[in-house]
Amino acid sequence: MLFLSREQILSFFTVRDAIEADKRAFVLHTEGKAKVPLRINLETEDKSGQCMFMPAYVGGELNMAGVKMVSFFPGNAQKEIPVVPATVALIDGTTGLVTAIVEGTTLTQLRTAAISGAATELLSNPDSRVAAIFGTGGQAPAQLEALMTVRSLREVRVFDVDPARIQNFVAKYQPLADRFGTALVGAKTPDEAVEGADVITTVTTSGKPVFDGSRIKPGCHVNGVGSYTPVMRELPLELLNRAGRIFVDNREAVLAEAGDFLIPMGEGRFSPDRIAGELGDLILGRVPGRTSPEEITVMKTVGFATLDVVAAAAIVEKARGLGIGSEIAL
Numbered sequence: 001m002l003f004l005s006r007e008q009i010l011s012f013f014t015v016r017d018a019i020e021a022d023k024r025a026f027v028l029h030t031e032g033k034a035k036v037p038l039r040i041n042l043e044t045e046d047k048s049g050q051c052m053f054m055p056a057y058v059g060g061e062l063n064m065a066g067v068k069m070v071s072f073f074p075g076n077a078q079k080e081i082p083v084v085p086a087t088v089a090l091i092d093g094t095t096g097l098v099t100a101i102v103e104g105t106t107l108t109q110l111r112t113a114a115i116s117g118a119a120t121e122l123l124s125n126p127d128s129r130v131a132a133i134f135g136t137g138g139q140a141p142a143q144l145e146a147l148m149t150v151r152s153l154r155e156v157r158v159f160d161v162d163p164a165r166i167q168n169f170v171a172k173y174q175p176l177a178d179r180f181g182t183a184l185v186g187a188k189t190p191d192e193a194v195e196g197a198d199v200i201t202t203v204t205t206s207g208k209p210v211f212d213g214s215r216i217k218p219g220c221h222v223n224g225v226g227s228y229t230p231v232m233r234e235l236p237l238e239l240l241n242r243a244g245r246i247f248v249d250n251r252e253a254v255l256a257e258a259g260d261f262l263i264p265m266g267e268g269r270f271s272p273d274r275i276a277g278e279l280g281d282l283i284l285g286r287v288p289g290r291t292s293p294e295e296i297t298v299m300k301t302v303g304f305a306t307l308d309v310v311a312a313a314a315i316v317e318k319a320r321g322l323g324i325g326s327e328i329a330l
């Protein structure tokens with residue numbers, strides 16, 4: 001069994017690798033080759049934490065199962081240990097043996113950023129130069145790197161409801177942006193962030209739309225990453241109304257979990273018929289993507305375990321090829 005730590009994963013697995021793994025996962029999902037039961041959520045007796053289990057089996061050429069064990073223990077912040085620790089176990093589909101244990105927080109950051117990376121690569125205008133990111137939390141650095149990986153960005157505006165976090169983020173990640181020739185700019189308001197932006201990624205914990213949909217320019221592509229419950233919402237209805245093409249990672253999951261769609265649907269102001277398809281449909285050529293440079297495009301993701309299993313398999317395959325990781329017999 002191969003064990004891979006955060007440092008090991010980051011030493012060889014790139015955002016580009018993650019984007020290719022996600023594209024493969026989207027295709028396997030849309031082709032119906034993955035089984036993804038509902039997440040299991042167990043709360044501790046004293047209600048101080050939750051342990052969640054996200055299983056998936058992915059057939060096709062992969063033939064692997066896996067489970068992401070991800071917990072939420074808010075009190076960990078005081079102990080200076082991760083609040084949302086995650087680990088992924090991979091299981092061989094021919095023997096049932098657990099073949100690898102992969103550090104899951106890094107894997108989640110990479111595979112989630114790669115969702116936006118893949119969507120931006122497939123849907124945004126190729127000459128996009130200015131992007132905006134809403135949210136500066138745990139997912140944001142990899143999201144930034146994914147945008148800079150797929151488009152030659154001159155500038156990325158950064159906005160958060162906490163101004164101190166904006167300044168910290170810009171200072172900490174400008175060296176990363178320098179590698180791509182990109183300037184990070186703290187935005188004072190949501191309007192300042194989206195004005196003239198070609199690409200926008202929202203990766204917040206917000207319960208209400210994070211920018212004004214009337215302010216985004218024609219041709220903009222928007223990735224909605226943060227909301228994953230019916231009461232969370234980042235994308236304004238006006239954006240959805242103005243969008244020519246709306247894509248999702250997993251139609252069933254998004255229509256069960258994403259407040260961005262569920263809240264306006266409950267008010268009778270948005271129809272799921274507006275969803276053009278899953279990203280897998282686009283990659284498979286089953287539906288068209290952007291139809292003009294002026295068209296506004298949207299990608300909404302809530303994430304699902306197929307992405308974790310396929311990303312873990314790609315990480316393990318590359319690690320074995322490079323001889324990285326610790327082999328341990330149980």
Ligand SMILES: NC(=O)c1ccc[n+]([C@@H]2O[C@H](COP(=O)([O-])OP(=O)(O)OC[C@H]3O[C@@H](n4cnc5c(N)ncnc54)[C@H](O)[C@@H]3O)[C@@H](O)[C@H]2O)c1
Pocket residue numbers: 108112134135136137138139140159160161162165203204205206207209210225226227228301302303304
């Ligand atoms: N789609 C997926 O597959 C996927 C995967 C992982 C995480 N997520 C979700 O992404 C979200 C962000 O994750 P994280 O780990 O970075 O969270 P985090 O708690 O570390 O950071 C969230 C950030 O959002 C900021 N914020 C809140 N409301 C805002 C607003 N209106 N405008 C601008 N900034 C705002 C907060 O100040 C904070 O800096 C979470 O909801 C998480 O569940 C989605």
